Amino acid sequence: MLAGMDVGGTNTDIAFVDGEITSLKVPNSAGIDLALDHAGRHGRLAVSTSTPLNMLLAGGTRKVATILMPGIGLVHGGGVRGAVNHCGDVVEDIDRDEIDRYLRANPADAVAIAGKFSVRNPVLEAAAAECARRYYPVERIAQSHALSVLDFPARAATTRLNAGIKEEVSRLASLLGARRRDFLFFRGDGGLTTPENALLDPSILYNSSPAAAALGAHYLTKLSGFLAVDIGGTTTDLVPVENGMPSTQELTFEGARTVTRVVKAESLPFGGDSVVRDSIEPWRDGNALAFGGRLPTLTDALNRAGYEIGDYETASALERERAEEVIEDYCDRVAAAVAAHDPARIVGCGYLAPFLVPEIARRADRPCVVPPHAACANAVGVAVSRVSLTLHAHFDGSRGRVVMNGEMKRVERVGDDDELIAVCTAEVRRRALAAGAHPRDLHEVRVLHCNSFDVVRGSYRASRIADIVVQVAPGITAEAR
Amino acid sequence: MTTALVFGREFLLHEQSPSHPERRERLAYTIDQLEEEGLFHHNRVRVIPPIKATRGQVEVVHHRGYIAFLEEASGPGGSSTMTRWSRKACWILPSLQREAQSRQASPYGEGNSPTHSPSSGRRGTTHAPGPVQGSVT
Numbered sequence: 381m382l383a384g385m386d387v388g389g390t391n392t393d394i395a396f397v398d399g400e401i402t403s404l405k406v407p408n409s410a411g412i413d414l415a416l417d418h419a420g421r422h423g424r425l426a427v428s429t430s431t432p433l434n435m436l437l438a439g440g441t442r443k444v445a446t447i448l449m450p451g452i453g454l455v456h457g458g459g460v461r462g463a464v465n466h467c468g469d470v471v472e473d474i475d476r477d478e479i480d481r482y483l484r485a486n487p488a489d490a491v492a493i494a495g496k497f498s499v500r501n502p503v504l505e506a507a508a509a510e511c512a513r514r515y516y517p518v519e520r521i522a523q524s525h526a527l528s529v530l531d532f533p534a535r536a537a538t539t540r541l542n543a544g545i546k547e548e549v550s551r552l553a554s555l556l557g558a559r560r561r562d563f564l565f566f567r568g569d570g571g572l573t574t575p576e577n578a579l580l581d582p583s584i585l586y587n588s589s590p591a592a593a594a595l596g597a598h599y600l601t602k603l604s605g606f607l608a609v610d611i612g613g614t615t616t617d618l619v620p621v622e623n624g625m626p627s628t629q630e631l632t633f634e635g636a637r638t639v640t641r642v643v644k645a646e647s648l649p650f651g652g653d654s655v656v657r658d659s660i661e662p663w664r665d666g667n668a669l670a671f672g673g674r675l676p677t678l679t680d681a682l683n684r685a686g687y688e689i690g691d692y693e694t695a696s697a698l699e700r701e702r703a704e705e706v707i708e709d710y711c712d713r714v715a716a717a718v719a720a721h722d723p724a725r726i727v728g729c730g731y732l733a734p735f736l737v738p739e740i741a742r743r744a745d746r747p748c749v750v751p752p753h754a755a756c757a758n759a760v761g762v763a764v765s766r767v768s769l770t771l772h773a774h775f776d777g778s779r780g781r782v783v784m785n786g787e788m789k790r791v792e793r794v795g796d797d798d799e800l801i802a803v804c805t806a807e808v809r810r811r812a813l814a815a816g817a818h819p820r821d822l823h824e825v826r827v828l829h830c831n832s833f834d835v836v837r838g839s840y841r842a843s844r845i846a847d848i849v850v851q852v853a854p855g856i857t858a859e860a861r
Numbered sequence: 862m863t864t865a866l867v868f869g870r871e872f873l874l875h876e877q878s879p880s881h882p883e884r885r886e887r888l889a890y891t892i893d894q895l896e897e898e899g900l901f902h903h904n905r906v907r908v909i910p911p912i913k914a915t916r917g918q919v920e921v922v923h924h925r926g927y928i929a930f931l932e933e934a935s936g937p938g939g940s941s942t943m944t945r946w947s948r949k950a951c952w953i954l955p956s957l958q959r960e961a962q963s964r965q966a967s968p969y970g971e972g973n974s975p976t977h978s979p980s981s982g983r984r985g986t987t988h989a990p991g992p993v994q995g996s997v998t
Contacts, residue, residue: 454898466893497897533899637902831873833885841879845889 381423382860384566384763385415386592386756390613390653390667394418395596395759397860403756405731416559424816424859426762428566429552430588433545442544445488447479447508448536449495456533462508468500468776468783479511490543491516494524494536500774502526502786519550525786526580528772529639537636542582549575549582564767564816568642569628570595571768571854574815580786583640586631589758591643594619594626596761597727599856600751607723607746609714609737610758611730613653614664616714618646620721625855648717650710652679652732656698660706669694681706682735689735711736715743725749729757766857767817770828771808771850775800777843778835794844797832804850812852820858826851866900868892869911 381398387408392415395403406415419425450456451463452471460482462474483491491512498505502525512521522542524535553575556563564572567584570591578585593610597603598621608619608626620627627644630637649662656676667673669680670690676698683695684703695703718726718740728737728750741748753760774783777794784807794800805825812822832846873892876885900906919928 453894466890466897530893530896531899531902532897534902637899831889833873833876833889834879835886836880836884839880845886 381420382763382857383419383423383425384428384592384759384761384765385419385425386428386566386589386758386762387412387415388589388612388758389664393756393759395753395756395763396420396423397760397763398423401600401753401760403753403759405756412555413559416556419560421560425560425563426566426572426765427556427563428585428588428592428758428762429549430568430585433548433582433585442490443488444490444492444540444543445483445486446492446494446536446540447482447512449474449493449498449504449508450532451496453496460508462495462504464495464497464501464504466497466500468497468774468779468781468788470501470503474504474507474511476507476511479508480514483512483515490520490522490547492522492524492536492539492543494532494539496532497530498523498525499528499530499535499772499786500783501788502783503788517547519547522546522582527639528770528785531637531639534637534639537633538581538583538638538640541586541631541633541638541640545582545586546579549578549585553579562816566592566762566765567768567854568631568640569768569854570626570643570761570765572765572816573767573769577769577815581640583631583633583638586640587642587645590617590619590645590647591626592758592761592765593617593729594621594643594761595765595856596757596759597621597729597751597754598624599760599764599860600753600757601727601749603725603727603749605724606749607718607721607726608757609718609726609728609733609740611728611732611736612651614649614651616648616651616730618648618714618717618721619643620723621727646717646721648714650678650713652677652730654678654710656681656702656706658702660710669697678706678710679732682732687735689732707736707739711739711743714740718744718746727751729754731755764856764860766821766855767812767815767852768854769808769812769815769817769852771804771811771848773800773804773807773846773848773850775832775844775846775848777845794846797830797846800832800846800848801827801830801850804848808850808852817852818857818859821855822852824853826853862905864906865909866895866906867909867911868895868901871911 381396384395386393391405391407393405406418448456448459449462450459452465460478463472465471493505493508495505505523505525509521509523522539524539527535527538565578565585566588567573568586568588568591594608597608604624606621608621610617628641629644631640631642650660653664653668654677655661655665660678665675668677670683670692679689680695680698681703683689683692684698684700685707725747726741733750733754737748737750772785775794780790782789782791808825809822828851829849832844834841835843873885877883901908
């Protein structure tokens with residue numbers, strides 16, 4: 381059985397897929413333990429937790445000290461000593477006293493450590509992290525080498541983001557792991573990953589909820605091209621889906637590029653819990669009146685207009701005319717945003733989708749589908765997704781080493797491209813299986829990049845260097861098809 | 862000021878020979894540094910992908926005879942053409958020799974015609990592998 385949980389701002393949605401689909405909502409106020417009780421103890425459990433992470437980042441209260449080792453090349457202000465060259469050789473060691481002075485002079489909540497070419501040799505970042513351990517626990521220290529891709533400025537920005545949320549991800553991993561040791565996190569690109577990998581790069585969990593809704597909408601409708609309209613409590617998210625997968629884009633953080641790709645989603649600041657005054661407001665104050673809240677919301681406006689959602693009689697405090705105006709205003713705003721995407725059709729997700737999406741579709745002049753279990757489409761998407769993994773390998777025959785996702789190992793020989801691709805394909809399959817992938821999900825391994833060249837010394841071919849990137853792509857697991 | 866960076870992955874396919882200065886190793890190291898510096902995404906760097914040159918554009922900087930030589934060497938059986946001429950210690954096609962001889966003055970200036978060795982000429986010379994000699998059979 382496949383179980384999926386999506387921890388939202390108000391509720392935790394849970395779905396089970398085992399030939400048939402069942403789904404339920406558990407209020408967050410009841411605690412995550414209750415949600416885990418409902419999730420059961422059997423089968424695979426996958427969890428999307430982007431909402432608490434997004435809220436943490438939106439708060440902007442985490443102060444992060446950044447240790448940069450710019451090394452050779454362009455100069456970056458505030459950097460410290462220590463340099464690795466493009467071959468992965470250490471050409472300048474770190475100055476531990478300098479790092480110690482920097483950390484004492486810049487107290488913060490967490491530390492980000494990023495060195496140029498650390499993906500070719502992580503030893504200096506590891507040494508700097510050891511210095512930081514004198515002042516910070518490991519849950520508050522993030523390093524850049526595990527991000528694996530060349531792009532020092534973007535890696536540094538990603539590491540800052542990671543430093544800010546790593547402790548929260550660690551807390552969630554401990555909380556969930558105490559109940560289900562084998563659980564998996566749902567990523568922002570629509571795949572699953574282990575808690576251990578998520579702690580190396582917590583940014584991959586960012587904004588995963590829209591990806592979950594889009595994947596769930598695809599699974600529930602079997603449509604491959606559409607715009608998912610996910611009406612949540614706080615926001616309404618629009619997610620383009622092509623070939624059954626949500627489109628992804630580069631994540632930016634604090635105005636800087638990162639190396640992380642997340643689902644491409646347009647988030648409108650209105651949802652079922654948006655407060656209604658003279659008009660609909662882009663903020664919430666807890667639940668709707670119908671679910672025990674203090675202030676009338678969009679949900680209550682629907683009740684005043686004649687629907688029966690929750691304790692619908694509480695909506696009598698709203699004027700009917702204003703309620704209808706608010707609903708029209710909301711539908712107009714979303715329809716305008718939908719039309720800008722020019723989708724072939726839209727698929728409604730979220731608890732209020734059956735009440736609002738048909739009208740949004742009519743105003744946007746697009747066909748629409750609101751599938752069964754639309755209220756928990758996000759949890760369905762989490763349940764049916766599969767383990768995905770990308771392996772970045774840099775082989776250097778002259779130095780007898782290979783660096784795979786930031787880990788350096790010895791290598792006896794560097795063969796031809798076909799041989800190296802076979803080595804990387806076998807390795808990514810081995811790692812994915814160890815992470816809990818279903819064997820049938822590993823039939824296809826994509827080769828995303830392959831570049832190699834001979835190293836010539838004294839007119840003779842001395843060795844080979846090769847960069848290979850292979851991937852078990854995100855998607856729907858074979859177990860759910 | 863914006864800096865233009867003309868680059869395409871296909872540049873990595875250019876390798877005369879593993880020991881030639883214009884080899885993949887050197888370009889790959891350069892690209893590694895540019896990628897690590899984030900210059901392909903820098904807001905003051907404009908990456909311009911290469912476009913395929915027209916024959917007329919190529920003829921502005923290369924001698925027609927040299928282009929003909931490359932076309933022959935690149936076509937079916939071209940490798941044998943290259944090998945044959947290399948084995949004879951000749952790196953220039955007879956047609957190119959005739960064309961050069963028919964000209965009173967080299968378009969590249971005295972002492973820098975296509976019949977001179979690569980070491981002395983920078984334009985219009987063939988960079989064929991093997992020993993380079995000035996004689997023409």
